[in-house]
Amino acid sequence: MDFLRPDTxxxxxxxxxxxxxxxxxxxxxxxxxxxxxxxxxxxxxxxLTRIAELRSWDSAGGNGDGGTVRIGSGVPYTRIIDELGDxxxxxxxxxxxxxxxxxxxxxxxxxxxxxxxxxxDTHPVLLAGDATxxxxxxxxxxxxxxxxxxLGVKRHALEPDELITAVHVPxxxxxxxxxxxxxxxxxxxxxxxxxxxxxPARQRVxxxxxxxxxxxxxxxxxxxxxxxELTSANQWExxxxxxxxxxxxxxxxxxxxxxxxxxxxxxxxxxKHALSxxxxxxxxxxxxxxxxxxT
Amino acid sequence: MRVNVTVNGxxxxxxxxxxxxxxLFLLRERLGLPGSKNACEQGECGSCTVYLDDTPVCSCLxxxxxxxxxxxxxxxGLADGDRLDPVQEAFVEAGAVQCGFCxxxxxxxxxxxxxxxxxPSDPEIREALAGNLCRCTGYEKILDAVRLAATRKADPEAAxx
Numbered sequence: 308m309d310f311l312r313p314d315t316x317x318x319x320x321x322x323x324x325x326x327x328x329x330x331x332x333x334x335x336x337x338x339x340x341x342x343x344x345x346x347x348x349x350x351x352x353x354x355l356t357r358i359a360e361l362r363s364w365d366s367a368g369g370n371g372d373g374g375t376v377r378i379g380s381g382v383p384y385t386r387i388i389d390e391l392g393d394x395x396x397x398x399x400x401x402x403x404x405x406x407x408x409x410x411x412x413x414x415x416x417x418x419x420x421x422x423x424x425x426x427x428d429t430h431p432v433l434l435a436g437d438a439t440x441x442x443x444x445x446x447x448x449x450x451x452x453x454x455x456x457x458l459g460v461k462r463h464a465l466e467p468d469e470l471i472t473a474v475h476v477p478x479x480x481x482x483x484x485x486x487x488x489x490x491x492x493x494x495x496x497x498x499x500x501x502x503x504x505x506x507p508a509r510q511r512v513x514x515x516x517x518x519x520x521x522x523x524x525x526x527x528x529x530x531x532x533x534x535x536e537l538t539s540a541n542q543w544e545x546x547x548x549x550x551x552x553x554x555x556x557x558x559x560x561x562x563x564x565x566x567x568x569x570x571x572x573x574x575x576x577x578x579k580h581a582l583s584x585x586x587x588x589x590x591x592x593x594x595x596x597x598x599x600x601x602t
Numbered sequence: 603m604r605v606n607v608t609v610n611g612x613x614x615x616x617x618x619x620x621x622x623x624x625x626l627f628l629l630r631e632r633l634g635l636p637g638s639k640n641a642c643e644q645g646e647c648g649s650c651t652v653y654l655d656d657t658p659v660c661s662c663l664x665x666x667x668x669x670x671x672x673x674x675x676x677x678x679g680l681a682d683g684d685r686l687d688p689v690q691e692a693f694v695e696a697g698a699v700q701c702g703f704c705x706x707x708x709x710x711x712x713x714x715x716x717x718x719x720x721x722p723s724d725p726e727i728r729e730a731l732a733g734n735l736c737r738c739t740g741y742e743k744i745l746d747a748v749r750l751a752a753t754r755k756a757d758p759e760a761a762x763x
Contacts, residue, residue, distance in 0.1 A: 340663070343644065407734075
């Protein structure tokens with residue numbers, strides 16, 4: 308096995324072009340588990356932790372709605388929570404549920420995307436919040452909408468010579484919520500997870516499920532239903548408490564978007580039921596928060 | 603490959619390190635520092651917790667090659683000569699040690715917490731130690747130890763009385 312240690316992004320991209328079989332490693336919280344258990348023996352590891360460009364974030368377009376934060380793929384969860392919680396509430400919320408302090412000190416959103424596990428904690432938030440994945444190679448840089456990034460179980464839209472360099476997340480002051488089901492608060496791989504994001508400027512709602520289908524995915528029918536419901540009742544301008552029937556229907560549509568399996572963590576039926584509960588509950592939290600902000 | 607790393611303040615060098623090897627293996631098997639414990643090898647138990655450039659991490663999830671030119675501080679590096687760190691003393695006195703296997707990881711995690719938050723609340727202690735499993739104590743004595751260490755660090759006079 309080779310251990311490749313680039314100091315700059317340009318070097319890393321050149322190495323990845325020469326060695327498309329090299330497995331990128333940053334926080335190591337997924338890759339090292341595979342190595343320790345001999346589940347994977349790559350020809351080379353490509354260490355990204357020496358590359359300063361990947362360990363920073365910057366924002367464009369201001370710190371309010373309309374702005375975007377570009378988070379380098381090597382920024383650990385702890386820093387997202389500490390430094391970006393005010394403007395990326397959903398991503399910070401999901402980051403707080405990742406593993407333990409030790410894992411959050413090392414693990415990165417870039418790694419979550421690279422692993423592309425259906426259970427990855429940040430995926431539903433990235434989908435509901437209209438995030439974009441930045442991928443680079445010696446051929447250039449491109450932006451992939453999160454909705455087009457996940458192709459299958461642990462499969463994603465990167466080409467073999469590409470590296471994930473950043474994720475672009477729209478800034479928002481509007482409520483976002485994330486919830487996940489597991490056996491305890493820490494160290495849990497999601498049985499199922501759900502994210503909701505209110506986009507008042509566009510009169511839209513984003514909703515996405517995790518750990519409940521071969522890929523993380525948006526609950527498009529639920530988004531359409533709720534967005535239409537809120538707009539037709541003029542709820543964005545003068546919010547009123549949501550009807551139970553609306554919340555229930557939203558939950559049902561979220562559950563219908565899922566296509567879960569029975570496995571050691573839970574049954575398919577349980578996952579669907581739990582998702583409908585999470586959807587109702589998180590929508591309720593987000594909507595109360597929105598109503599308080601507007602009135 | 604060769605790895606150069608500063609461990610507990612001393613420059614160390616290891617040769618013939620396998621490229622897929624963990625920092626934990628490097629510490630225990632090549633550098634003679636068995637304080638960090640090897641249990642789950644997947645970041646679930648926290649027994650291998652060390653500082654990497656002042657940040658607590660699971661050393662089983664750090665590739666040995668990633669610590670080149672960096673600083674590692676293990677549980678062996680917390681005491682000042684024969685004088686235990688207040689966190690270590692508090693663990694002994696509060697009965698927070700039974701079989702002792704999880705202790706090094708918990709001591710490092712608690713040490714980091716008290717550096718960041720000198721007087722942590724109980725929820726803060728629980729959150730900070732959520733990545734460390736103990737199968738003996740039921741955790742209550744560990745919480746006692748962290749509270750005791752916090753009190754003593756805040757008032758070093760009390761510690762010597």
